[in-house]
Amino acid sequence: MLLAIDVGNTRIKSAVFENNIILEQSVFLKNELEKKIKNILKNFPKVTNLVVASVGNLEKDVFLKLDKNLKVDFITHENQFPFKNRYATPKTLGIDRMVLASGATLQFKNQNRLVIDAGTCITYDFINDNDEYLGGAISPGLRLRYEALHNFTAKLPLLALENPENFIGNSTAESIHSGVVNGVLNEIDGFIAEYKQIYPKFTIILTGGDAVFLAKRLKNTIFANSNFLLESLNHLFQYKINND
CATH class of the missing domain: 3.30.420.40 (ATPase, nucleotide binding domain)
Structure with missing residues (x-):
């Protein structure tokens, strides 16, 4: 075990x-x-x-x-991974992102993959059908956005995550919820649209602590799995055993 x-x-x-x-x-x-x-x-x-x-x-x-x-x-940068790392600064690539890229490579073979990890930060990681890790993006997650609005302004309250009742917020709280939640949703859908301009066909994997909340609100068809990093660790461990 x-x-x-x-x-x-x-x-x-x-x-x-x-x-x-x-x-x-x-x-x-x-x-x-x-x-x-x-x-x-x-x-x-x-x-x-x-x-x-x-x-x-x-x-x-x-x-x-x-x-x-x-x-x-x-897991360190010295491990053997199932993809070719094309990141310009490979030693700065987060271990979590490398594990997710490994899981995507091992579970979704011979295809383009975009892994979106919605946690404290939102990370985007793209692996092409040649098993090359190309890079991605990093932005603040839902919780960080709520905290930033509170910590870097004089009067805005710190709110917990909540689905906005209206797109047009009719109070300060509703405006914050609309800005944070719809901002993240539009960001993710926008990133996916940009990738589609270059790669018309790819598998989208959404994971992280906010995956379940976001999955049902996104416009795009995605594979949502909040346990994907843990499962990827298991697959990477087996990969190491099989390749030692």
Whole structure:
């Protein structure tokens, strides 16, 4: 069994895999990591490997001391990936984006793919049908936009994510919700339209914490899977075993 861990900017996600099947998954804060992981290992004693993708600040020692019999694999830029990295600055490409690109390459073979990860930031990653990673874009996610409006203005309130009742906001709160939510939706649809000008046919994968909220509101047909990064970690781990 494999325990996959995604250390994000705000939260940690984990999933226990047996082959390609998720047996259990969790979401927790960084200060809960040791307790949560030990509990998972207690419930699933057959877990022998741990694979970690991290964009957060956690040290490797936190994982290495969990269980001396556990084989820990940290995804780094030195790993072997199933795509050719055409990024101009490959060492600055986020590990999370590389894992997502790997998952898209391994699961959606012989086609163009656009992975959209809607989390703290919204990242766009494009892999062509020759398995070449070309790059993409990074923009603020929904939560960051709400926080920016509050933190960088004198009087605008900090609001929680909410679907706007009207496109034309008739109050400050409704105007904020309309601006944030419709702004993100139009951005994503706009990016997709731009890609279609160059690549008429490609698969769109939407993932991240806000994937479910956004999927039903977007105009384009997409493959929405909020667990795609964890699943990609599992596929990348198997890819490594098969190519060692």
